[in-house]
Amino acid sequence: MLIPVIMAGGNGSRLWPMSRHSTPKQFLSLTGDDSLLQQTIERLRPLQHGSPIIVTNSEHRFLVAEQLREISVTAHDIILEPVSRNTAPAVALAAIAAKRETDPVLLVLAADHHFENPAALIEAINKGMQLAEQGLMVTFGIKPTRPETGFGYIHRGEALSEAGHRIDRFVEKPDLATATDYVSSGNYLWNSGMFMFRASRYLEELQKHHPEILTACEQAIGSATRDLDFVRLDHDLFAASPDDSIDYAVMEKTDAAAVVELDAGWSDVGSWQALWEVNEKDENDNVCQGDVITVDSHGSFISAQHRLVTTLGVQDLIVVETKDAVLVADKGQSQNVKAIVDQLKSAQRSEYITHPHVPRPWGEFDTIDSGDRYQVKRITVNPGQRLSLQLHYHRAEHWIVVSGTARVVCGDKEQILTENQSTYIPLGVKHSLENPGKVPLELIEVQSGNYLGEDDIVRFEDMYGRCPP
Incomplete structure (x- = not known):
């Protein structure tokens, strides 16, 4: 039995402003109609495999x-990680969960990689x-x-079979001269961060080389609770x-490491330049997405999400x-977008965290306008x-x-509203909104007050498990 394990964490910094802390790149449609997460799962359909295990964080659970x-x-x-602890604990959680039933082979994949072939x-x-x-x-x-x-690179050792080689050593990210020597030798491969092993073997190696990780993960899984589709871990235990x-904790220490060479047009889509490389280009080597007009422009990635974008006489932007x-950046500097994100984070700007358009388990909302003491949103509630x-x-x-039909509870009053009808929700009054109909409910919400943050919510009942214990 083969079970895919999809690592769907991330902080949304490398492809800002399209990716954000609330919507990292694996949830975006960057190289096709499906998101990178959906593509990761879909491309495995030719294999005989069991249902995938997804490891993510609580904030992204409904997106997943x-x-x-x-x-x-x-x-x-x-599986919802309450705090990020890197890939070795994440894979341990999946291995423990998978081994409860059988001892499958785990195929560990990142949710945000791209393959041409x-x-x-x-x-x-x-x-x-x-x-x-x-x-x-x-x-x-x-x-x-x-x-x-x-x-990082992998130095191949002796051949095990036609399938692969033993690993002689892992090497850190090199300087350009060293990287040139590696490629010229023909004996080095890029480290993809993809892995495959039996669940029991991974746990054995983790016990041998980093038992503290295994102990914490066993305790976290042992005390986990189920909530809808999710496995919630105890924060302190995890x-x-x-x-x-996983590289440092296990793969660089084990004497059973092997590598399979992969030539499939792989990209980790780790920068805007990488995204330019994997997308279809026009006759001037530009990648244009959305409403874009270019004149005498070459080798650029231009994406318009909401309005017309024009370029004139530019190159490699x-x-x-x-x-x-x-964002306007030199293509060669696209690896450094994180420096901008760091400044946004330091300044506590909302552009670091989220888009104006925000998905929710019940639907979505879009911030239309905001100012001093007011905010306007367009809200869609699914049937x-x-x-x-x-x-x-x-x-x-x-x-x-x-449009649509709304069932509104405000204090001790319940009412049904339809198109062009409205209601007022006073400060400090319990209220809820439901779509009892068969079509999406769309409404405009006008907020007014001295603080309009999303964290000014006290929940009492919630069908999505978001109330505090």
């Missing part, structure tokens, strides 16, 4: 669940399966296409785990327009969904129904 629903996939588990990936996975079933700890090494200083990657931010019973201490709200 909704994107799985959209492609008709049911997860084995969606999925068939070659499937071929490599089948080779890795042969080695993993022999008890080896397998990783996949990417055949280099250029000297690259942004990746936080006790050391923060370490990154231009990304979203509703609330614009049969309901917002929590809640109150606000710092703001009052006016709701105007644009």
